[in-house]
Structures are given as structure tokens and as C-alpha cells.
Amino acid sequence: MIVERAKYDDLEEILDLQKLSYISEAQLYDDNSIEPLKQTINNIKEEFRNGIILKIHYDGQGIIGSIRATKSNDIILIKKLIVHPDFQDRGIGKKLLKYIERYYLSLYSNIEFNLFTGYKSSKNLYLYKKCGYEEFKLEKISEKISFIHLKKKIISNI
Template structure:
């Protein structure tokens, strides 16, 4: 398994993985209003070049995970951490987060997840992220923002 920069030719496959990956979060929180599931393919494609997007591929070259980040005003915004459901419980999400840590270790990193996404919160806490604020959005869902310095 390796992590490499995604290209525009990966957009459709990454978008499909995003929909598949975030389905379990929707089930966990009891709502399909998860931002990653509400994003259209057109919006995903339009946002692609605003992020540094990486894919995790298996030995056959299949995309089995992904993560993206961008430099914002004094911090790194981390998003769309995803692992194909068939490849979960193997530490791949940790490897993707560690990859961002290696490339952005001198910067404060911030990510967010739904406050009901206890599996995600447990992972982020294990990886050194600490909650900094909670916000509710227009869908009625609450999100916790977490940072790592």
C-alpha cells in the first residue's frame, strides 16, 4: 500500500469512494446530511484543485483511501479522510493522518467531524487531536473541530 498525489483522472473514483466511505458515518449519526454525502460530483470536481489530495492505493493500483488538506490562514485544513469499507480496521486511516502530519508537522492542523461520530473522534484523539470548538450547522447537526499542534 502506498500514498500518492491524486490527479484529475482520479476525481470520479475518489468521489465514488467518498460517497461509499461516508455512508457509515450517516448510519452512525442517524442523518444523511453529512457534508461529504451532500456534496455533488460537480462540486467535488470544482473543489479538487483547491486541495492537496492524496490517494492510498493497494498493490493492484486500486484506490482504497484518501485524504486532502490545504494551507489556510496560519493552519492546515484537513478533510475527507476516507477508507474503503472493505479495508477498515487495518490502521489505514491512521496512516493517512500520519502522512499529513509528516508533510505539515510545523503547522497547526485542524479537522472536524460530527459530534455523534464517536469512532472518528476516538481516532482523532488517538492521533493527538484535541477538541477546540463545537458548531451547529443549518442541517441541525453539531460538529466538533479538533486541532493538533
């Protein structure tokens, strides 16, 4: 498995993977209108221009995972950590999270990473907490969905 920066030509494949990966989240909340399922190619192109998108691919399988992030002041907002359903529970999400952290830590010495996930998304919460993220806010989005926001502060010696 190889992790590298996504290219512009990868965006459609990443968007297709995102929609496949978020079906289980939509089912968990009984809501097919969640943003990751409605996102357009133009939206992901904008994310590509304004941040970083990493991908992970596997021999003959194409892209099986991806993660996105943007920087605002001293905060890195991690968005849409996705792993193909057939490849989940193999450490791929953890690997992508570590790669995005290392990328930003190679550029900045004092940084905070923020991310969020649905309050029912126990597998996601387990992963993030295992990787050192701590809850700091609960945000109600709709009658069905609330997000748990998590953060991780890292000071490195560049």
C-alpha cells in the same frame, strides 16, 4: 499499500469511495442529506485545484482511502479522511493522516492542523485523539448534527 498524491483522473473514483464511506455516517445521524453524500464532481475538482488530495491504493483493489487538505495562513484544514468500509480498522486512516501532516511539515515549520467530525463519530474521535488532536469547539449544524472541531499544533525543525 501505497500513499501518493491523487491525480485529476482519480477524482471520480475518490468521490465514489467518499459516498460509500459516508453511508455509515448518514445512518448514524439518520440524515442522508449530509454534505459528503451530496458533493459533486465539480466540488471535488475545486478542492483538487485549491489544496492537496492524497490517495492510498492496494494491489488490485483500486483506491481504498483518501484525505484532503487546504492551507489558510498558518492553519491546515484537513477534510474528508475516508477509508473503504472493507478496509477500516487496519491503520489506513492513521497512515493517511500522518502522510498529510508530513507533507505540510516538509514545507512549513510552525503549523496548526484543524479538522472536524460528527459528535457521534466515536471511531473518528478516538483516531484523532490518539494522533494528538485536541477538541477546541463544538458547532451545532442542525437539530441532528453537531461537529466537534479538533486541532494539533506542530513546530518542526525544517
